Amino acid sequence: MTILHPDGYQDSFITIRYLRQMLPEYEKLLKSAVEKKKENRSFFEKLKKIPGRDLDALFNDLHEEAFEKVDCLKCANCCKTTGPLLKNKDIDRLSEQLRVKPANFVSEHLRIDEDNDYVFKKMPCPFLKDDNYCSVYSARPNACREYPHTDQRNIRSILPITYLNSMICPAVALIVEELKGSVNPLGQR
Ligand code: SF4
Ligand code: SF4
Numbered sequence: 001m002t003i004l005h006p007d008g009y010q011d012s013f014i015t016i017r018y019l020r021q022m023l024p025e026y027e028k029l030l031k032s033a034v035e036k037k038k039e040n041r042s043f044f045e046k047l048k049k050i051p052g053r054d055l056d057a058l059f060n061d062l063h064e065e066a067f068e069k070v071d072c073l074k075c076a077n078c079c080k081t082t083g084p085l086l087k088n089k090d091i092d093r094l095s096e097q098l099r100v101k102p103a104n105f106v107s108e109h110l111r112i113d114e115d116n117d118y119v120f121k122k123m124p125c126p127f128l129k130d131d132n133y134c135s136v137y138s139a140r141p142n143a144c145r146e147y148p149h150t151d152q153r154n155i156r157s158i159l160p161i162t163y164l165n166s167m168i169c170p171a172v173a174l175i176v177e178e179l180k181g182s183v184n185p186l187g188q189r
Contacts, residue, residue, distance in 0.1 A: 023074045026170035030077070033166045033173040043180055044163045048156065050183070055155050059162075062178050063150040066171040076132040077168055080124040084143030085117045086110060097139035148172045 033040065047055060084090075091110075095102040109126055110118045120126065127136045134140055148169045149158055165172040 021080070022077060022170070023071075026070065026075050026077075029170040029173040029177075030167060033176065037167070040163060040166060040176060043176070044159050047159060047179070047183070050156075052154065052156050056153050058179060058183065059150045059155045059175065060152075062175040063171070065178070066150075066174045070171040070174065073132045075170055076124075076128060077170070078147050079128040079132075079134065079144075082147075082168055083120045083123050083125055084141040084147070085119060086141050086143075087118075090141035090143075091118065093139045094136055094141070097136055150175055 050058070086094075091102050091105060095105040098105065100108075106118070109120055111121045113119050125134075127134055127140075129135050134144070146152065148162070148165045148171060149155075150162065150172060152158075155162065162172060163176075166176045167173070
């Protein structure tokens with residue numbers, strides 16, 4: 001599974017910096033997740049006790065519900081703050097769309113992080129437009145397609161990153177709040 005690089009998660013102020021550009025209700029969800037850090041960290045510890053398939057089902061169901069309520073085009077916080085890891089296939093696809101050589105694309109837009117992965121040199125993403133649309137949408141990196149990963153299998157393996165995403169993505173914040181209302185400390189609904 002491709003997951004986003006944790007660079008952008010290091011400080012919650014990174015999230016807060018862009019809050020004014022998103023809907024107030026999304027801002028409220030993220031601020032609340034930051035305020036409930038301790039409570040949520042402890043809740044995520046409890047989630048580890050839930051059998052993998054059950055945990056996947058819980059998250060996958062709530063993912064659909066959350067994205068019926070949250071509009072990415074009124075948010076784009078992931079594109080402004082965290083950014084994706086880019087694999088060679090992503091680089092080839094983007095280079096083709098932009099009609100540049102992969103080597104030129106890499107030198108212009110990417111850097112190698114401490115885990116030896118390609119990431120964008122700068123955030124917000126250079127391909128994010130002012131209206132929150134992605135200018136390379138059809139060729140966007142896989143990690144962008146999959147973010148915030150809450151509709152995928154093996155959620156347990158990404159619980160730590162999902163906890164961090166609850167302070168970046170309003171949809172994840174919503175999912176976590178819904179989960180807290182439906183899952184008891186023993187991990188049973
Ligand atoms: S995936 Fe989450 S953070 Fe990204 S734009 Fe959609 S709601 Fe916002
Ligand atoms: S490539 Fe597109 S979807 Fe991915 S971070 Fe940039 S603007 Fe967002």
